[in-house]
Amino acid sequence: MESDTTLSLQPPKKIAVIIPCYNEEKTIAQVIDEVFAVLPNAHIYVFDNNSSDNSRNIVKAKITEINALRASNLESQSTDSKPLDSKTPTKSLTLHSVSTQGKGAVMREAFALIEADFYIMIDADTEHDASILPQALAYFSTHKLDMLNIAREADSSTYRKGHSFGNKLFSKSTQMLFGTKINDMLSGYRIFSRPFVKSFPAHSNGFEIETELTIYALEQRLRTDEIKAPYKSRPEGSFSKLSTFKDGFKISLMILNLLFSERPLLVFGVLSAICFLLSLFFGVPVFVEFLETSKVARFPTLFVCVGLMVIAVVLFIAGLLAHLVTKSIKESRYLAYLQSKRESYKGIYGE
Template identity: 35%
Template sequence: MDKLAILIPAYNEEQTIEKVVGDVKAVINDIEGSVIYVYDNNSKDETANFAKKAGAVVRHEYAQGKGAVIRRMFREIDAEAYIMIDADDTYPVEAIPEMYQKVVERNVDMVVGDRLSSTYFEENKRPFHNVGNSLVKGLINSLFKTSISDILTGYRAFSYRFVKTFPVLSKGFEIETEMSIHATEYGMLVENQVIEYRDRPEGSESKLNTYGDGLRVIKTVINLYRGYHPFAFYSIFSLIFFLISMVLFVWRVLVPYSETQTVANFPSLIVSMILLVLSFITFFSGSILDSIQTSNRRNFELNLINTENKND
């Protein structure tokens, strides 16, 4: 088992990968048993060769997408602590020792490299990314009652138990959202660490699609909220069905009946009753799924115990 594993997912980053690996090597020299892993994700340039030349252990993931790369890294590598950093030279490697100490000395499960509290909004030249980061941060912190300062950052440190119990489901850049929510929902210790951010060097292109990846992140948030809080999620639809049913029944059925003593609007009566039934179905569906989720949480705690025993 490595003492510290530096994980660098890379796709077409020949311009910066050699510098990133070299900079990381310089700051982890004092950490005996540390290894730098670069996982090349079907790069069409010399990323893999440059990373190997710089002294990294180069491996390959042929399924496209950052989520696929992280799944491979987490399953293949055993270490006491992990630090994931992007290959685009936008994050300061000087923060690595402090992030590492938080994991090994204070048993923090995930350290989040917080760009948004420092230089991100000044350095980032894509205004819609700024808006998107703020929107996702506010949405997740409101829905999941957490206080993570930067949801979408790719600079994080992890404990062994987080890495070996995190189910990677996302395929693309929404993986960071999934990590953040998973850690907070299962009561893992998460801390923010403010870092300086610098924009990509000239000539280096971002792989993010502002609108496409943004929509995928929002979809991921909704799906995760449905999965982790099914009762609250389905209760919203139950309440909507119930209110529409009651309004339709009173307006189209009860009021005319009080005046004529006859039910004249049978279609409205039928629709209101169907909506009422749907309201009850969604309510009890949420209740059943909530019980299943409670059972899943218990099983997860047992898996944590087994994981910690293996680590020892």
């Protein structure tokens, strides 16, 4: 990572920080303060997802506090002959409500509503280290990335064993199936470009959104990278909303679903090959017996053999057709990505 800790963009660009929030009354205020401490000009959007605790009221109090500070600054500007410096922080905090339960639903709405140049996704539980954001944004901008995954660096006492095992399992599975180099696939701490956000389909509703983000970036061949950051434990009384088995099952289904939709030729090709080999397994003995005796003594086996061969051919053709459809969909997505890229590329990167 670059040693420079200042994100220098000319002219200044809008940085949107998206914080999904569900019953995080013990931590949400601290996360907001930590982000503003390093990115005072950021636009923070808290998306409340049916919280039943005091999270909403805490965010509303923060908004009132920021509005009062802004009014005070404006009053000072009107009474002071010297105008406020252009570098004076202009904090912005907005609260949105999302009725559809799940982190994926939150991110889908956030990506649709927010207009920005850089999008930061960070959890509301204080587990992520916000102090690295200036360096991470500088790295993101310098390398002209579309997605930067901020992997969690944690010791065994911080990371729940079930979550740690599941994350490693899913990350390795995705690496094997899709070829990604992302080591922390389930990280909820990421930075995105505007073209990425505005072309991302966002089908997920729950925690499987991180899986979809990773595989989408890979399948569209977008510029991605990963850096590591410290991972902190939750404060006492704060609990993770991620269910090891329930959400793990959903993530598994998402990987399988994306495998079928993004790599249909691979899936149908493997199934076709299995049927073809089984057909040979049952058919070769029947054929050898026919050569020796000029008779077919096992008609049921022959029927099974022929049926499997037909299924193998049908599956292979289905895979080819699905591959062509998927290719067309990917091209449409990439055109949407390029359109957004043209609109923002020159201004953001100063070229």
